[in-house]
Amino acid sequence: MLDDKNLYKTSISQYGEFGLIQHLTESFTISDPSTIKGIGDDAAVLDPKGKKVLVTSDILIENVHFNLAYTPLKHLGYKCVVISLSDLAAMNATPGQIIISIAVSNRFPVEALDEIYSGIHAACKQYKVDLAGGDTASSNLGLVINSTAIGYAEENEIIYRNGAKPNDLLVVSGDLGGAYFGLQVLERENVAFKSNPDLQPDLAGYSYILERQLKPEARTEVKSLLKEMDLHPTSMIDLSDGLASEIIHLSQQSKVGFSIYEEKIPMDNQVITTAEEFGINPVTGILNGGEDYELVFTIPITEHDKIKHNPNFTVIGHATADKNNVLITKGSSQVIPLTAQGWDAYLNKKKKV
């Protein structure tokens, strides 16, 4: 739908092993002081300089996590870095390195791999992380990307999922739902394109939500924002899945309940208008959709003054002593228990161990 495949010509086999790896990685340089040895040996060698080391891994499968019909390869490369950096941001760690494994079928020409690596390169530059290694393999199964991110933090900086206390305020960064409704637009246009390939996709007016879906960003700057504000979250998680299942994670691990106010949930105007167009309640999309990669965290209620006028953050509710009971208040009085959609839809969703 978006790519002209005829532009791609060079077969991977023309390069051979060493040539291909050198070609794909020659524009990458080492810039993080914690990287002693990046690409080119049996393992990356890192110097944590006295800090704790945080490691997280995510796997992306073609036609499960992305659809190449409407995902530009450069954006896919960028996104595979971002989703792992988002996990580090959720621990309040500073990212240092990324390791990428790619398995690719022989229908992929070198120029397509170049596009993926140009996105990885752009993300490394944006987030000041080093590509420190990985693995490339052939795949008769389609495209698979695994990204492993390595970050650093002082022990007392690390924020787990299990520290929320009753009465803590529940806070989110940014606004929610963009990625989910961006995906709805892309899926709709892809269906239209498949039934009539001469049709140009109608993407005007959706630029913000499309970017949220195709080129998400990790909230790695939140660590320094929290420090500047002298704010001390008691628990934190990133919004890779829907808001509901992430809050249930905080609830279960912190052994508290939560009460959320629907009207407090921050959303862009494009989310509201697109939700209306699709006949979907925008909050339903936010609770179950995912992929916004914002952070959701709890702070002691005593720190409310530090955050209440900050445009980067929104208080959407609070923790309660009613363990494992997560409630959302709609309008003035209607209270609904939240469940994590997707539990039984396991096979259509990516899940973290």
Next chain:
Amino acid sequence: MLDDKNLYKTSISQYGEFGLIQHLTESFTISDPSTIKGIGDDAAVLDPKGKKVLVTSDILIENVHFNLAYTPLKHLGYKCVVISLSDLAAMNATPGQIIISIAVSNRFPVEALDEIYSGIHAACKQYKVDLAGGDTASSNLGLVINSTAIGYAEENEIIYRNGAKPNDLLVVSGDLGGAYFGLQVLERENVAFKSNPDLQPDLAGYSYILERQLKPEARTEVKSLLKEMDLHPTSMIDLSDGLASEIIHLSQQSKVGFSIYEEKIPMDNQVITTAEEFGINPVTGILNGGEDYELVFTIPITEHDKIKHNPNFTVIGHATADKNNVLITKGSSQVIPLTAQGWDAYLNKKKKV
């Protein structure tokens, strides 16, 4: 060929996300003192205790790296840990943690995942490493496993690929070729089974080489052996690919040549007899086959006395000043330049970035 699929009954969707993850990982405990937080948050939290941190990642794709027709799932789980620990052993690092991403199709019942995780568990126990996280996802593409291993070493313990000097001795651990010829037997029996499913596979007399293929071990004990022997390798790599391409890596990165003596290459008697049976020169299998996961390293010639009677190691040649010229001497005089098979066969082989 080896599994009775009828034994497997429970659908993954019966468990739901949290239930499945808990079920798969409940038998894993944290034992390494460097693991502060393992499974259950956005990232693993590790304490390197002043050491350098080594990280490596490998991806395994169904029908590229393994064939479920003859690979027991427990062995596959064990092997996916071993191949990454082998990369750490090749850097002379001590392994601490493993992070496993698995993507699996809905044709996989929970019992099949249990088998894979029982192999991962056995490997974690054998090598004293902690399962510290990962990702599970659905796959419409078959089974995909990515393993990331994290290890530790003092800076002066780390052995790179680039330190070999002319006249250094070239040494290998263990014996070679078992994994390659084990694979030939399994492939032959699989072809026979496919043409006549009533046929029982004839695997008697191949137990050593079958184990080398199906349940390889990582030479993580070499680090302490080297220390006991007061031996200081100048370069090291593991034999995941064939001996030829690994020695060419050492040659290119160390900017030395190598001269290898065919009759010095250590091989088990089962390798010799099986090679004869298949009409393949055993050395050809060793040079190009791979998957032995032994270590090959160089030591200063002045340290020869320390190693010459050690049954764990064999000197197979030496480094030369003739940069990038890797030669093998066959018999008394025939000298052949070595090339890395598989360069142009890229798409049929796994390659490291």
